[in-house]
Amino acid sequence: MQLSGKKIVVTGGARGIGAAAVRAFVREGALVHFVDLLDEEGKELAANVTASGPGRAVYHHGNVAERTEMRAxxxxxxxxxxxxxxxxxAAGIHREAPPELITDEDWDTVIAVNLRGTFVTNQEAFPYLKENEDSRIINFGSLAGMTPYVMSGHYSASKGGVIAWTRTIAHAWGKHGIRANTMAPGIESPMAAEVRERLTSKPISEVGASPTASAALASGMGDADRDLAPVLVFLLTDGARHITAQIISVDGGICPTR
Incomplete structure (x- = not known):
């Protein structure tokens, strides 16, 4: 019950990392509303976690890049x-192509969801967050925002933007009691599995070595419920009240330097 009484909005909450966050927050007693485009998964998750309690969850269908939807x-x-x-x-998407072959459409799509979505959701949350003396924003960046991803330059650019934006709002909104941090996970998820499947047919010379090749832990990619969710819970508790403007890496040592 570390989050009893907390009022949390999660984006990208229907599966993967976002779903792990929803499960953990409800298990710790929070009220959770989460947003996604995956209606079947979202409704099922909301029903299951609310039945288990002690908190509850409500699902909303919505596109994080659409301001009118997010405002409502x-x-x-x-x-x-x-x-x-x-x-x-936590909402985000991934596309793959070498830099010279990224299309305008793919660039715009990735930037819209990953970077504009961060901008829109953070701004729309701001009026409510500033009413509290101790509010939190956790935006999801990526190892890709700190190191070259030769087959996903548009994804890297979007996540680098998330890191810069989050540090900016941490300083701009700190006077309102808002703590803002970037999570950089090295965690197994449906999106990670899908990306891995799409890239396994390509030679290493094109895609580069697997990010987990540099992990300090033999386990490589972590588990969302066991390894990431407890950190997310902590970042929303009083114990993390003096942590802001940081990149929090939960990646088994994949990216030990900044």
Missing amino acids: IFARCADDMSGIDSLVH
Whole structure:
């Protein structure tokens, strides 16, 4: 019950890392509203975790890059929970292509979801978060935002932007009691598995070595529920009240230097 009474919005919460966050937050007693485009998975997750308690979860269909949708969803979330004190923005997509072959369409799509989505959700959460003396934003960056991904330059660019944006709002909004950090996970997820499957047919000379090749731990990619969710819970507790403007890596040592 570390999060009893907390009012949390999670994006990308229907599967993978976002779903692990929803499960953990509800298990710790929080009220959780989460957003995704995967309606079947989202509704099922909300029903299952609410039945288990002790917190509860509500699912919303929404595109994080669409401001009108997000404004309406955040208003509904705040009305139902009587406010919002934390945003965990985990929604994101991945595309692959060498830099010279990235299309305008793919560039715009990746930047829209990963970077514009961060911008939109953070801004729409801001009026509610600043009403509290101790609010939290956790945006999801990536190892790709700190090191070259030769087959995903647009993804790297979007995640590098997330890191820069998050550090900026941490300083700009700190006066309102808002702590903002970037999570950089090295965690197994459906998206990671899909990317790996698409790239395994290509030679290493094209895609580069696997990121897990440099991991300090033999286990490589971590588990979302066991390795990442407890860190997310901690970052929303009083124990993390003096942590802001940081990149929090949960990656088994894949990227030990910044």
